[in-house]
Amino acid sequence: MCTEGKQDEVKNLIKDERLCICAVLETHLKAHNIDKACKYVFRRWHWRSNIRNSPNSCRIILGWNNDIIKVTPIHEDKQVMFCLFELRDKPVSWFGSCVYASNNGRGRRKLWRELEIQSNITKNRPWIIFGDFTVTRRLNEHTAGGSFLTDEMHEFNDCVNKIEVDDIGSSGFHYTWTRSLKNPNCGILKKLDRILINEEFLTQFPQAYGRFLLYVISDHSPAVLGITKSQDAQKKSFRFMNYIAYKDGFRELVNEEWSKNIHGYAMFRVVKKLENLKKGLKSLNWKNGNLHEKVEALKADLKEIQKKVDDDPYEGALRKKATEVLEEYENAKMDELRLLYQKAKIDWLIDGDKNTKYFHSILKSRKHKSRVESICDENGNRYFDEQVAEQCVRHFQQFLGVADNTRPVEELGKYIF
Structure with a gap:
């Protein structure tokens, strides 16, 4: 943002994308030029920089429309600005960390430790981390990469896993940085810029998505976060639930439909029989109700009956009832686990792993990234x-x-x- 041309690009981006918040990284602005440049770009907006932590050249400038957003700075250093964002007209808020990481591994380790501290502050609150991390996470994010992850990539992934965030569903450019726009012989591209969110952010803003735009005159692709209104639910297509195959009546239902005589070509007969099975399979699924609610209800019943057994251990009817409820609870729990396995498309965990919170976070992430915004x-x-x-x-x-x-x-x- 050290030239008028780049300042005009930022100003046009704010106008074209109708932004309420805009972060500019690697500005190359000196302390005496920041005020003039920000007044030209942000106009009536409020803004803040981390020039005090990087006196040689301003690394991060954050601007926002104060009529719409209230921004409360919490912490800032050379690599990150950590703030609380609150809407003026709604009781909606979230934490945000604007990142411009160091170019060396030692400096980035300080950033990873700082993000871990911030994750303790944002516990159970929406949190978004966006900016230039100067290191990739995966092998396919570097056009001239190797065949294995480097130590710096492992450190980045370890931090992401520890603070429990993941990339937001996005469209646009895959590679967000180019070494040289003006050199036609330079083909090195990397994905250095990201938008990371935690599960709470995805829960509060399920329609949020990211877009990585054209480079234009910058060597980085501008990243835009958008939040759209929830769309009306669409009619869902039929999906076979795997756990039904273990329920009583499943084999009899399939045998009955498959034994019916249908005239036509072989493929037509197969398709027709599968279509006829849909109604019966749906009924079998509905018969079991909402599995998650069923598990919770049986768990409560089990606790209650076990408490009664403890109060009256010699009552045979109570002990028999407790055994029946326990068996029913374990069956429902296994049905729920099979359903979660299927939805999350995870098959590498052992059968005894019942970490349903992890399953639900995987489901949210997959569903979010599969949407076309x-x-x-x-x-x-x-x-x-x-x-x-x-x-x-x-x-x-x-x-x-x-x-x-x-x-x-x-x-x-x-x-x-």
Whole structure:
């Protein structure tokens, strides 16, 4: 942000993307130039920099629309600005850490320790970490990388796992940094910029998503965080729940439907029998109700009956009832575990691992990253929310065509030799 051209790019980005918060990294601004540059870029916005922690050159500047957002600084150093963000018109708040990591491993280790401290402050509160981490996490995030993770990559991943955050679902550029825009022979690209969120942030803002935009004149891709309104629930397609295969009546149901005589080609008969099975399988699934609620209810019943047994250990009927409830609880717990295995698509854990909190966090992350928040047409126009589905339909209508008037083959017989 040390030239007028780059300042104009930031100002246009704020306008085009209708931002309420904007963080600028690696500004190269000296202390005496910061005020002038920020007044030009942010106008009536409030802003804050970490120039006191980096006197040679300002590394981080954070600007925000004070009419919409209230920002309370908590901690800042050379590599991170940690703040509390609160909406003015709603009781909604979250923690945010704006990062510009050091270029060397020793410096980044200080950042990892600081983020671990911040994770203790943000416990059970929404938290987002965004910026330039100057190191990649995976092998496919470096065009000139090796065949194994470096020690610095392992340290970064260890920190991410320890503070329990993950990349937000995003679209746009995969590689967010290029070594040189002006050198056509330089093909080194890396993913250094990220938006990391914790589970609480995803719970409070389930429609949040990230976009990594064109470089334009910067060697980094601008990252934009968007939060859209919740969309109406769509009708879900049929999904076979694996745990049903272990329930009484499953084999009999399949045998009954499969023994029915259906006329047609072999593949048609198979498809038709599978379709006929849907109704019975759905009924078998609904018969078991909400598994998570069922497990909690049986657990409460088990505690109650075991307490009664402890008060009256000689009552045979109570002991028999406790045994029955325990068996029912263990069966429901196993059904729940099988369902979570299937939904989270995890098969490397041992059967005895019942860490359902971990399963739920995996499910949220997978569901979040699988959403399509925006789409571009062939002309470069971008569409969001419900317009995404409309554009998909329009694209395939143009690609595959629509129904047209046809003539029976018999009428064309005289033209066929």
